[in-house]
Amino acid sequence: MRRDGGQCTAHHSDGTRCPEPGTDVDHVIPASLGGSDDMGNLALLCSWHHQRKSSSEGGRASSLTRVSVHRPRVSHPALDD
Numbered sequence: 539m540r541r542d543g544g545q546c547t548a549h550h551s552d553g554t555r556c557p558e559p560g561t562d563v564d565h566v567i568p569a570s571l572g573g574s575d576d577m578g579n580l581a582l583l584c585s586w587h588h589q590r591k592s593s594s595e596g597g598r599a600s601s602l603t604r605v606s607v608h609r610p611r612v613s614h615p616a617l618d619d
Contacts, residue, residue, distance in 0.1 A: 539560060539582055541577070541582075542560055542581065542582040544559055544560055544582070545557070545558070545559060545560055545582070546558045546559070546560045546582060546583050546584035546587055547560065547581045547582050547583060548583055548584070548587040548591075556584055556587060558584035558586070558587075559584065560582030560583060560584060561583075561584060561585050561588075562582070562583050562584070562585055562588035563580055563581075563582060563583075564580065564581050564582070564583045564588050564591060564592075565579055565580060566579050566580070566581050567579055568595055
């Protein structure tokens, strides 16, 4: 918290730093992707930015384990040439 000045380290789309107080410690690279607990891999985020980042990471992680099932296309007799 001291290193980041107690402020969220996320940046808005216009490049400005989020003015909210940092309340959550975030792993920049999640442990599930090989990230460590080293200070260089930790960042202070406000609750909103932390939830947004965690949500997007969860979606990516679930897509990596999702099984794709390809079924053969079945034609309908009315559509056959």
